[in-house]
Amino acid sequence: MKYGYFDDANREYVITRPDTPLPWINYLGVDVYCGLMSNTAGGYSFYRDAAQRRLLRYRYNNVPSDRPGRYIYLRDNKTEDYWSASWQPTNKDLKKYKYECRHGLSYTKIKAEYAGIESETSYFVPVGEANEIWRIKVKNKTNRPRKLSLFTYVEFCLWDAMNDMTDYQYNLNIGKTEFKNNAMYHMTLYNMHKSNFAYFWSDKKVASYDGVRQDFVGPYRSEGNPIAVEKGKCSNKLAVGWAPFGGLQINVSLKPKEEKEVTFVLGYCDSMGEEEKIFAKYSKKGAVDAAMQELAKYWENNLNKYQAKTPDKNINSMVNIWNQYQCMTTFNWSRSASYYEAGGERGMGFRDSNQDTLGFAHQIPSKVRSRLVDIASVQFPEGRAHHGYSPLTKKGSREGYGDDHLWLVQAVHNYIRESGDMNFLNEHVPFNDGTKAKMYEHLQKAIQYSWDNVGWNGLPKAGFADWNDCLNLSGPKGMGVSVMIACQFVLGANLLSELAEKSGRVLDVDKYKEMAVEMKKRINEKCWDCEWYMRAFDDNGNAVGTSKSKEGKIWLESNTWAILSGVAEGDRAITTLNSIKKNLYTKYGIVLFQPAFTEYHPELGYVSVFPAGLKENAAIFCHTNPWAMCAEAMMGRGEQAFEYWETIAPAANNDISQIHWTEPYVYSQMIAGRDHKDFGQAKNSWLTGTAAWNFVAASQYILGIRPDFDGLVIDPCVPKKWKGFSVKRVWRGVTYNITVKNPDGVNKGVAELKVDGKIIAGNKAPAFKDNKEHSVEVLMGK
Ligand code: GLC
Numbered sequence: 001m002k003y004g005y006f007d008d009a010n011r012e013y014v015i016t017r018p019d020t021p022l023p024w025i026n027y028l029g030v031d032v033y034c035g036l037m038s039n040t041a042g043g044y045s046f047y048r049d050a051a052q053r054r055l056l057r058y059r060y061n062n063v064p065s066d067r068p069g070r071y072i073y074l075r076d077n078k079t080e081d082y083w084s085a086s087w088q089p090t091n092k093d094l095k096k097y098k099y100e101c102r103h104g105l106s107y108t109k110i111k112a113e114y115a116g117i118e119s120e121t122s123y124f125v126p127v128g129e130a131n132e133i134w135r136i137k138v139k140n141k142t143n144r145p146r147k148l149s150l151f152t153y154v155e156f157c158l159w160d161a162m163n164d165m166t167d168y169q170y171n172l173n174i175g176k177t178e179f180k181n182n183a184m185y186h187m188t189l190y191n192m193h194k195s196n197f198a199y200f201w202s203d204k205k206v207a208s209y210d211g212v213r214q215d216f217v218g219p220y221r222s223e224g225n226p227i228a229v230e231k232g233k234c235s236n237k238l239a240v241g242w243a244p245f246g247g248l249q250i251n252v253s254l255k256p257k258e259e260k261e262v263t264f265v266l267g268y269c270d271s272m273g274e275e276e277k278i279f280a281k282y283s284k285k286g287a288v289d290a291a292m293q294e295l296a297k298y299w300e301n302n303l304n305k306y307q308a309k310t311p312d313k314n315i316n317s318m319v320n321i322w323n324q325y326q327c328m329t330t331f332n333w334s335r336s337a338s339y340y341e342a343g344g345e346r347g348m349g350f351r352d353s354n355q356d357t358l359g360f361a362h363q364i365p366s367k368v369r370s371r372l373v374d375i376a377s378v379q380f381p382e383g384r385a386h387h388g389y390s391p392l393t394k395k396g397s398r399e400g401y402g403d404d405h406l407w408l409v410q411a412v413h414n415y416i417r418e419s420g421d422m423n424f425l426n427e428h429v430p431f432n433d434g435t436k437a438k439m440y441e442h443l444q445k446a447i448q449y450s451w452d453n454v455g456w457n458g459l460p461k462a463g464f465a466d467w468n469d470c471l472n473l474s475g476p477k478g479m480g481v482s483v484m485i486a487c488q489f490v491l492g493a494n495l496l497s498e499l500a501e502k503s504g505r506v507l508d509v510d511k512y513k514e515m516a517v518e519m520k521k522r523i524n525e526k527c528w529d530c531e532w533y534m535r536a537f538d539d540n541g542n543a544v545g546t547s548k549s550k551e552g553k554i555w556l557e558s559n560t561w562a563i564l565s566g567v568a569e570g571d572r573a574i575t576t577l578n579s580i581k582k583n584l585y586t587k588y589g590i591v592l593f594q595p596a597f598t599e600y601h602p603e604l605g606y607v608s609v610f611p612a613g614l615k616e617n618a619a620i621f622c623h624t625n626p627w628a629m630c631a632e633a634m635m636g637r638g639e640q641a642f643e644y645w646e647t648i649a650p651a652a653n654n655d656i657s658q659i660h661w662t663e664p665y666v667y668s669q670m671i672a673g674r675d676h677k678d679f680g681q682a683k684n685s686w687l688t689g690t691a692a693w694n695f696v697a698a699s700q701y702i703l704g705i706r707p708d709f710d711g712l713v714i715d716p717c718v719p720k721k722w723k724g725f726s727v728k729r730v731w732r733g734v735t736y737n738i739t740v741k742n743p744d745g746v747n748k749g750v751a752e753l754k755v756d757g758k759i760i761a762g763n764k765a766p767a768f769k770d771n772k773e774h775s776v777e778v779l780m781g782k
Pocket residue numbers: 335349351352466467468469470616669688689
């Protein structure tokens with residue numbers, strides 16, 4: 001069953017009924033300010049850090065779900081009936097209430113019609129500002145004059161999200177609001193910081209206000225039937241303790257067919273008086289529309305870097321719009337704040353953020369550069385790393401994972417290929433103790449750390465976990481090792497050797513190549529199990545993931561990474577890919593391993609705690625599926641690469657939303673595997689490394705356009721039935737208009753490459769420096 005459709009011309013997903021299986025959300029804000037926004041206006045906002053600068057409160061795990069939010073109530077002052085511009089929280093009968101929600105790029109529009117009144121509310125964050133706009137247009141569709149009142153619901157969070165949810169003996173006594181300048185000011189703790197306040201303002205005269213939640217909602221009531229709205233008047237009281245609130249009443253009279261608009265601005269500010277500039281700006285007619293146009297331009301400019309026209313409409317929707325959009329969202333917020341992560345503590349992840357840059361570097365390389373500096377700054381001088389850090393303080397947290405530091409090598413290599421900024425390797429970046437070293441040395445330390453810290457069979461130690469957070473192999477001996485990390489090491493050492501070569505560090509070139517060769521040998525000699533690679537060795541040296549294992553016989557991570565890293569070659573690589581398909585592929589995607597664990601295995605840890613088929617216990621963990629796509633494409637198997645892509649592509653699953661549940665425009669972290677009764681049901685949408693890796697798989701491996709140090713590689717691997725496709729790729733300021741023709745119906749292979757009309761050898765278009773447009777014609781063939 002469908003709940004909506006893609007409107008690609010407008011770059012919107014249109015939700016046609018409000019009662020989606022789960023809230024289908026969007027992210028407002030492109031930089032420092034973030035708003036999570038559901039299709040019925042649920043959600044919350046924060047400034048920079050979801051943990052410490054939370055602006056709006058949200059009740060996770062609440063019944064009814066998805067409360068509260070950015071609500072605007074409309075009240076007919078004659079009939080005294082009232083409803084909401086976003087269906088929730090009054091939930092009027094859908095036979096009488098018309099609804100449509102358009103999630104666009106960093107904005108959401110919700111249309112409603114009830115009792116002859118049409119409303120359209122647009123929510124967005126202007127580029128470069130720390131505030132969100134709610135603009136409502138209200139139209140009288142009847143032939144009689146109407147007297148309405150609008151009421152707003154703004155439940156301020158007491159800044160510290162965890163404390164706000166727990167410590168009531170303290171926090172019921174700190175809340176404070178003030179009303180001035182036609183705005184409700186949220187002043188909690190302002191007396192201490194003399195900064196950090198929020199405001200909620202309207203461009204139309206406020207008729208009455210509520211600064212305390214209890215006064216607005218009333219005792220034993222809810223967001224669904226607030227007393228103020230029922231009575232048609234707020235109490236004009238302010239908070240001194242209790243729950244600070246922004247309830248504003250605006251009266252609107254409409255002649256027959258007349259339309260009026262009201263603008264509200266919710267914002268964060270750290271300098272008293274600055275907010276008045278915002279009020280002045282949005283008091284001017286046309287200011288909101290101008291800010292919306294600027295946002296559209298911002299996105300046009302970002303997406304413009306990679307636009308494809310292919311025979312497949314789903315790949316067009318995902319690659320050109322939604323996948324790139326999700327990549328920026330994961331880049332901005334890592335895993336910190338979604339509808340599945342309450343944003344109380346996680347901050348930016350080391351391994352996660354490194355991977356997120358792989359899907360975003362082409363959009364705004366300079367942002368990736370500074371992110372990589374932040375990330376490298378929480379590395380220990382000995383090369384290992386903190387697992388995450390706070391976006392506000394930049395301080396690292398948690399440690400002991402075997403893989404974190406290795407992702408930095410790949411991310412820096414990727415950034416330099418994108419930007420050409422080889423000097424980045426010489427940038428002095430601190431370690432977490434404040435001592436500084438060149439970025440290149442950070443990478444050397446990372447490789448050296450895994451080289452020196454080996455356990456069974458000379459493979460790198462897994463520590464608490466590798467990429468798979470729940471495969472916990474470290475025991476009293478501290479000897480558990482991961483085949484996936486070993487493969488990552490091989491790739492990382494080869495990438496570092498390449499960086500050494502390109503940056504003139506001649507002595508290092510062979511050093512790192514030899515390390516890679518040696519580790520590859522260890523893997524191929526000790527970790528091959530006849531038809532696939534093993535996954536790990538536990539603390540006692542027992543192999544994990546072999547044909548002899550009772551459960552968890554074959555795993556996806558080590559088998560895909562063996563190919564991505566070049567450890568598996570030729571027939572062995574093909575055998576590995578065939579084993580993945582035969583044992584792990586299902587109609588909803590590739591599961592993490594088979595069979596699922598049905599018993600707890602202390603030597604493997606948390607992976608065996610989840611019910612079979614959920615999360616790391618053999619779900620379709622979407623992040624890993626693109627690794628198989630890339631591996632298939634590397635081996636030239638275009639049908640399989642594309643089939644894997646299509647199987648988990650959200651757009652391709654729009655018609656089965658009643659099974660899939662999560663948003664059809666973004667990837668989810670996991671889909672229940674075949675061992676679970678809800679096979680096919682997804683969870684944890686939006687903030688997942690799936691976004692970056694699927695973009696890499698589709699754009700660089702299937703469509704095959706990927707930057708190298710000295711040119712743009714064109715290496716498509718597509719289904720045979722594709723007669724061709726085109727890509728506009730803006731790379732280092734130069735526009736490459738690439739047309740690919742496939743007259744012989746091959747999967748892979750470039751027979752001829754013409755750049756600006758001239759045939760050139762190989763499959764790499766040169767790195768021009770002229771900021772101009774160039775045509776690239778590619779003829780696929782043997
Ligand atoms: C989550 C984590 C990520 C980890 C993955 C697999 O998505 O954010 O770091 O690699 O789970 O356990």
